[in-house]
Amino acid sequence: xxxxxxxxxxxxxxxxxxVSAGFLSGxxxxxxxxxxxxxxxxxxxLGEETLLTAKAAIRAAAATLLLSSHxxxxxxxxxxxxxxxxxxxxxxxxxxxxxxxLFYDSIQxxxxxxxxxxxxxxxxxxxxxxxSMIKGLxxxxxxxxxxxxxxxxxxxxxxxxxxxxxxxxxxxxxITIDLNPLSRTARTASITIVDNITRxxxxxxxxxxxxxxxxxxxxxxxxxxxxxxxxxxxxxxxxERLDEYIDA
Amino acid sequence: xxxxxxxxxxxxxxxxxxVSAGFLSGxxxxxxxxxxxxxxxxxxxLGEETLLTAKAAIRAAAATLLLSSHxxxxxxxxxxxxxxxxxxxxxxxxxxxxxxxLFYDSIQxxxxxxxxxxxxxxxxxxxxxxxSMIKGLxxxxxxxxxxxxxxxxxxxxxxxxxxxxxxxxxxxxxITIDLNPLSRTARTASITIVDNITRxxxxxxxxxxxxxxxxxxxxxxxxxxxxxxxxxxxxxxxxERLDEYIDA
Numbered sequence: 001x002x003x004x005x006x007x008x009x010x011x012x013x014x015x016x017x018x019v020s021a022g023f024l025s026g027x028x029x030x031x032x033x034x035x036x037x038x039x040x041x042x043x044x045x046l047g048e049e050t051l052l053t054a055k056a057a058i059r060a061a062a063a064t065l066l067l068s069s070h071x072x073x074x075x076x077x078x079x080x081x082x083x084x085x086x087x088x089x090x091x092x093x094x095x096x097x098x099x100x101x102l103f104y105d106s107i108q109x110x111x112x113x114x115x116x117x118x119x120x121x122x123x124x125x126x127x128x129x130x131x132s133m134i135k136g137l138x139x140x141x142x143x144x145x146x147x148x149x150x151x152x153x154x155x156x157x158x159x160x161x162x163x164x165x166x167x168x169x170x171x172x173x174x175i176t177i178d179l180n181p182l183s184r185t186a187r188t189a190s191i192t193i194v195d196n197i198t199r200x201x202x203x204x205x206x207x208x209x210x211x212x213x214x215x216x217x218x219x220x221x222x223x224x225x226x227x228x229x230x231x232x233x234x235x236x237x238x239x240e241r242l243d244e245y246i247d248a
Numbered sequence: 249x250x251x252x253x254x255x256x257x258x259x260x261x262x263x264x265x266x267v268s269a270g271f272l273s274g275x276x277x278x279x280x281x282x283x284x285x286x287x288x289x290x291x292x293x294l295g296e297e298t299l300l301t302a303k304a305a306i307r308a309a310a311a312t313l314l315l316s317s318h319x320x321x322x323x324x325x326x327x328x329x330x331x332x333x334x335x336x337x338x339x340x341x342x343x344x345x346x347x348x349x350l351f352y353d354s355i356q357x358x359x360x361x362x363x364x365x366x367x368x369x370x371x372x373x374x375x376x377x378x379x380s381m382i383k384g385l386x387x388x389x390x391x392x393x394x395x396x397x398x399x400x401x402x403x404x405x406x407x408x409x410x411x412x413x414x415x416x417x418x419x420x421x422x423i424t425i426d427l428n429p430l431s432r433t434a435r436t437a438s439i440t441i442v443d444n445i446t447r448x449x450x451x452x453x454x455x456x457x458x459x460x461x462x463x464x465x466x467x468x469x470x471x472x473x474x475x476x477x478x479x480x481x482x483x484x485x486x487x488e489r490l491d492e493y494i495d496a
Contacts (some may be wrong), residue, residue, distance in 0.1 A: 037285020182493050233493050239487050245430050246480050
């Protein structure tokens, strides 16, 4: 499909095409295509823009990453299809490792996704082989590489609630990017960025770059974050938007 | 995937599997898989139940169908994957024709969907051949069979806004089933049922059966319907649900 740049839905349709291409190339599971649709609906309700609440969460996330000793970015098929370059960039600005971890796992999908990340400029991608186990998870995802196993902070964008809970139980800080502010993942994570990953990741990288020279005390202050209060404020903003629709 | 009936997400996961199966069988387009995800998100926000506003819309829709001389149910891949039997049942209770009409059209998909409807018990399915044109539509969908061409009322579940507008412009009454109360389709249709199609269609059939003996005047009164007022009330109910989340 050729969508002209002037089309009002250009950005949304462009992203949709990336997911479709990801499915056809074997990186995105069919369930991931559906999950993208869910994300589209929530983004539509947000007004397809990064809310002030999201910016606050991104700022706290950047400080948290810079304070971490072993930060890791967990990547699945949708993340790779939408933002391989942005993941690589964030790994550089935040000094994080990259690890592939899939809900609908297969060695072939892992390989395809790792290839995408290398083509996007990654120096090292973990996750092809798995030696460690996260307790409290039934699915194949309990098996992880040494990146997530040793991490103190994990960025898990587009994640399922079980895994977020298991990582929290394992004593790790979890930063998630989830367009549904009501999801279990959103409520379980240490920091939830309610935003489209394609908008949020570049901002997160920018904040990491900007704060690189900050003192530890300064970062610790910025990293202080009340996740539930932020989510509630986000839902309040969504309700305001619905009011505009009603009055329109 | 085998999901136990006791699983809290059983119904949603069962429906998801029907869409996946529809994709694998060639009835559902990849874009339809994504669209299902969008519907899931909106249904989640509704609380996955038929709201009172939806019941009111369904009642008006039933009366409108019974008052129509040439009602037609337009079916696409997602509708066939989710409710072929319910479509056949509604065609009997409302004396409506069935016509296949696809956004991502191909003769092969049309054939697959027509086959599904015949297997579900349909006596006649239109749409394989197209002789007529709906004005004001750019896409392949402007071509229709004589069912939609001659219809005075068209049920268009899971529809795009352009087509709804074109059918309205052609002087037809349009009944849509759309989980997004803010969509252009929802705002354009004569009657919008904001509900999951798998819940709404059986209720619509039941109302048609129940009202079969009603007088024309009685039906005309029930068919009187303020669509925008109903949509606004629906959005108000959604906002109330969001409040419960905030307070939870």
